[in-house]
Amino acid sequence: MPEFLELLPPDEALAHWQARLPEYSLTSEVIETSQALGRVTAEPIIASHPLPSFTRSAMDGYAVRAADTHGASDSLPAYLKLIGEAPMGAVTELSIQPGECVLIHTGGMLPENADAVVMVEHTQSARPAEIEIAHAAAVSENVICQGEDVAPGEIVIGQGVRLRPQEIGGLMALGVTRVCVYRQLRVGLISSGDEVIPPDAELHPGQVRDVNSYSLGALVAHNGALAVQYGIVPDQAEALRTTAKRALAACDLLLVTAGSSASARDLTAQVINQLGEPGVLVHGVSVRPGKPTILAVCNGKAVVGLPGNPVSAMVIALLLVTPLLRRLSGEKTPAYQATVEARLSLNLPSQAGREDWAPVRLSRAQAGWQAEPVFGKSNLIFTLVRADGLVRIPAAATGLSAGELVEVKLI
Amino acid sequence: MPEFLELLPPDEALAHWQARLPEYSLTSEVIETSQALGRVTAEPIIASHPLPSFTRSAMDGYAVRAADTHGASDSLPAYLKLIGEAPMGAVTELSIQPGECVLIHTGGMLPENADAVVMVEHTQSARPAEIEIAHAAAVSENVICQGEDVAPGEIVIGQGVRLRPQEIGGLMALGVTRVCVYRQLRVGLISSGDEVIPPDAELHPGQVRDVNSYSLGALVAHNGALAVQYGIVPDQAEALRTTAKRALAACDLLLVTAGSSASARDLTAQVINQLGEPGVLVHGVSVRPGKPTILAVCNGKAVVGLPGNPVSAMVIALLLVTPLLRRLSGEKTPAYQATVEARLSLNLPSQAGREDWAPVRLSRAQAGWQAEPVFGKSNLIFTLVRADGLVRIPAAATGLSAGELVEVKLI
Numbered sequence: 078m079p080e081f082l083e084l085l086p087p088d089e090a091l092a093h094w095q096a097r098l099p100e101y102s103l104t105s106e107v108i109e110t111s112q113a114l115g116r117v118t119a120e121p122i123i124a125s126h127p128l129p130s131f132t133r134s135a136m137d138g139y140a141v142r143a144a145d146t147h148g149a150s151d152s153l154p155a156y157l158k159l160i161g162e163a164p165m166g167a168v169t170e171l172s173i174q175p176g177e178c179v180l181i182h183t184g185g186m187l188p189e190n191a192d193a194v195v196m197v198e199h200t201q202s203a204r205p206a207e208i209e210i211a212h213a214a215a216v217s218e219n220v221i222c223q224g225e226d227v228a229p230g231e232i233v234i235g236q237g238v239r240l241r242p243q244e245i246g247g248l249m250a251l252g253v254t255r256v257c258v259y260r261q262l263r264v265g266l267i268s269s270g271d272e273v274i275p276p277d278a279e280l281h282p283g284q285v286r287d288v289n290s291y292s293l294g295a296l297v298a299h300n301g302a303l304a305v306q307y308g309i310v311p312d313q314a315e316a317l318r319t320t321a322k323r324a325l326a327a328c329d330l331l332l333v334t335a336g337s338s339a340s341a342r343d344l345t346a347q348v349i350n351q352l353g354e355p356g357v358l359v360h361g362v363s364v365r366p367g368k369p370t371i372l373a374v375c376n377g378k379a380v381v382g383l384p385g386n387p388v389s390a391m392v393i394a395l396l397l398v399t400p401l402l403r404r405l406s407g408e409k410t411p412a413y414q415a416t417v418e419a420r421l422s423l424n425l426p427s428q429a430g431r432e433d434w435a436p437v438r439l440s441r442a443q444a445g446w447q448a449e450p451v452f453g454k455s456n457l458i459f460t461l462v463r464a465d466g467l468v469r470i471p472a473a474a475t476g477l478s479a480g481e482l483v484e485v486k487l488i
Numbered sequence: 489m490p491e492f493l494e495l496l497p498p499d500e501a502l503a504h505w506q507a508r509l510p511e512y513s514l515t516s517e518v519i520e521t522s523q524a525l526g527r528v529t530a531e532p533i534i535a536s537h538p539l540p541s542f543t544r545s546a547m548d549g550y551a552v553r554a555a556d557t558h559g560a561s562d563s564l565p566a567y568l569k570l571i572g573e574a575p576m577g578a579v580t581e582l583s584i585q586p587g588e589c590v591l592i593h594t595g596g597m598l599p600e601n602a603d604a605v606v607m608v609e610h611t612q613s614a615r616p617a618e619i620e621i622a623h624a625a626a627v628s629e630n631v632i633c634q635g636e637d638v639a640p641g642e643i644v645i646g647q648g649v650r651l652r653p654q655e656i657g658g659l660m661a662l663g664v665t666r667v668c669v670y671r672q673l674r675v676g677l678i679s680s681g682d683e684v685i686p687p688d689a690e691l692h693p694g695q696v697r698d699v700n701s702y703s704l705g706a707l708v709a710h711n712g713a714l715a716v717q718y719g720i721v722p723d724q725a726e727a728l729r730t731t732a733k734r735a736l737a738a739c740d741l742l743l744v745t746a747g748s749s750a751s752a753r754d755l756t757a758q759v760i761n762q763l764g765e766p767g768v769l770v771h772g773v774s775v776r777p778g779k780p781t782i783l784a785v786c787n788g789k790a791v792v793g794l795p796g797n798p799v800s801a802m803v804i805a806l807l808l809v810t811p812l813l814r815r816l817s818g819e820k821t822p823a824y825q826a827t828v829e830a831r832l833s834l835n836l837p838s839q840a841g842r843e844d845w846a847p848v849r850l851s852r853a854q855a856g857w858q859a860e861p862v863f864g865k866s867n868l869i870f871t872l873v874r875a876d877g878l879v880r881i882p883a884a885a886t887g888l889s890a891g892e893l894v895e896v897k898l899i
Binding site: 126130137169247276385466 | 525539655688694824850864868899
């Protein structure tokens with residue numbers, strides 16, 4: 078069932094897998110905008126009116142006709158008749174004629190015929206009802222025109238955008254208090270392995286507690302999806318098949334962590350392959366940790382067989398599962414990899430021919446950050462607890478040198 | 489009440505403010521570890537037992553006494569008597585004597601007297617119950633010793649750590665299914681301004697909808713704190729004072745966004761200054777956008793007066809409020825600023841003597857990322873919707889040049 082004799086590096090494995098995964102559309106729902114942080118828009122959002130909805134002042138000062146201030150300066154000010162004050166939060170009934178001005182505050186509505194605002198700093202109150210203007214205003218100076226932020230009919234937020242705080246604010250500015258978003262992705266999680274027990278059970282010699290359901294569940298939640306737990310299944314084909322079928326039917330994506338032994342991993346691969354066509358597409362990835370990874374598509378849904386080792390499972394989830402979560406969630410925006418640039422404090426050896434991801438801890442150096450490798454066998458979960466991020470060692474390299482500048486992917 | 493005649497840059501304003509803020513301790517609560525993602529530990533977590541809890545194999549192969557394999561190679565293999573198989577998930581009753589080995593799987597418990605595992609790839613089944621070993625194993629090779637990840641009594645997670653997916657997993661590995669965390673920070677939010685109306689109200693000329701309560705509320709939630717909404721208050725000292733007092737009593741931190749006019753901002757500063765000692769510490773910051781920012785401490789709690797302009801409010805919240813949220817939440821880990829390195833596509837002009845933060849949009853370039861400035865007056869909320877991040881223009885610079893490498897802080 079695996080298609081490659083040589084294992085692919087993570088990027089290529091991901092691309093091969095995604096290329097075979099059919100388009101996947103989540104249904105949508107309409108929710109309160111105030112509750113929509115982190116959700117993904119299911120349709121474009123179109124402005125029904127301009128923003129700002131009226132032409133307003135960007136400064137405290139005097140609304141003028143720019144033409145009346147031409148040539149005005151400190152040494153040769155213009156004098157305008159003050160005919161009133163523009164109220165805040167209400168329509169201005171005032172209309173200025175040549176030679177007139179109106180006191181206005183930031184955010185106030187420009188009176189009729191005014192086309193600029195002179196900052197209060199450039200003015201003096203000369204005589205009662207007369208203002209001395211020491212600045213020649215250009216048309217639209219210190220003015221925010223109606224529709225300058227958003228024109229009516231403009232698509233302000235596209236389809237497939239994950240809503241950030243500023244989008245929530247922008248929607249509220251337009252009075253869009255309910256928004257159509259994709260429903261949250263449901264990600265099924267199965268832990269398998271005869272040696273695995275629930276975290277709250279009594280631990281007997283030879284057993285290990287289930288880590289993956291929780292670390293992966295938290296990662297899924299962190300990515301805005303819903304983790305659906307299917308518990309621990311022993312290394313028996315029938316039991317695993319039954320649970321996996323049920324999970325795949327109810328979820329959009331299925332993550333199965335295999336038992337730690339080779340036979341348990343083979344069993345997982347075999348069960349996944351039988352869940353539907355085309356089955357397993359990638360069996361093994363040229364990466365450390367995480368080599369025994371299975372990427373499959375079964376009846377139009379993605380299925381991942383993750384290594385039972387919790388560190389491998391987390392690294393593979395970060396590298397291969399999170400990009401898929403974004404795609405399946407309907408998100409169209411590109412994934413910016415925000416990283417911290419740091420200097421490696423020690424040599425980081427690696428085996429050539431395979432991409433390595435090594436955990437590092439960050440600390441402040443004289444200039445910038447220092448990345449200190451967290452050594453330890455790659456299957457100890459607390460190596461990731463002690464780490465702030467991962468550093469990639471390319472397949473072609475035999476390691477990275479102390480002092481080298483590296484990009485740390487925060488975990 | 490402001491202490492500086494010259495405005496401080498954001499870093500210094502933040503340091504001055506924080507230095508005057510007394511230690512602040514949240515009460516703690518015990519919650520399910522599975523629900524604790526993003527919460528901050530209120531006490532150190534100590535391992536009650538070693539991890540792994542038993543010495544186990546890291547490979548599929550044969551458990552041996554390393555001494556029995558000394559000198560073994562492809563050309564001169566050692567022959568060991570196979571006395572059984574170590575079961576998965578159970579204690580191994582087997583004990584090996586000189587010249588004996590046991591079949592073992594990854595994660596299986598090492599039998600008594602075994603001190604190494606030879607990978608199956610280096611073995612052959614020679615005769616029934618005899619294994620040919622073509623590799624000289626070192627002591628502990630392919631073995632994870634009891635306590636190699638965590639020793640009993642070790643502090644595995646310190647106090648003041650915000651729990652990530654790997655900490656959730658690590659706690660489960662130790663059977664810690666409930667964890668003591670600080671209660672969530674309560675952040676009070678007040679919008680003020682005669683021109684401001686709720687987003688679902690009918691918009692009349694001269695009015696604007698409340699953006700800040702929602703964009704800032706979402707930012708607060710994104711930082712793991714609870715946003716407590718106190719609604720919109722008109723520009724009247726008594727009304728603002730009453731609401732602010734109530735909010736400050738019930739919350740750990742108070743954010744007040746001022747009306748947009750200078751008089752409304754002065755009113756906000758005056759009311760904040762009367763909320764308690766020492767009152768306003770910083771009035772105005774040398775940054776654009778966000779200059780009219782008020783940083784205060786009132787009776788031991790932090791109070792922030794944010795500019796009414798939604799873009800300024802967001803930028804100041806990102807620069808000055810989020811570090812405080814981390815501190816008040818009890819988080820002790822340093823804040824890594826993950827950024828995206830990009831090349832500026834156009835010149836970005838700026839006024840020297842004041843730190844500027846300019847919105848940019850990221851796109852893929854031939855090599856790496858390109859940052860395209862999002863131009864537009866700094867008070868248009870959709871400039872932040874159109875942007876992926878902010879670029880800092882230092883106070884000493886008069887701008888940044890096209891082609892320059894910049895660090896983009898994602899927003």
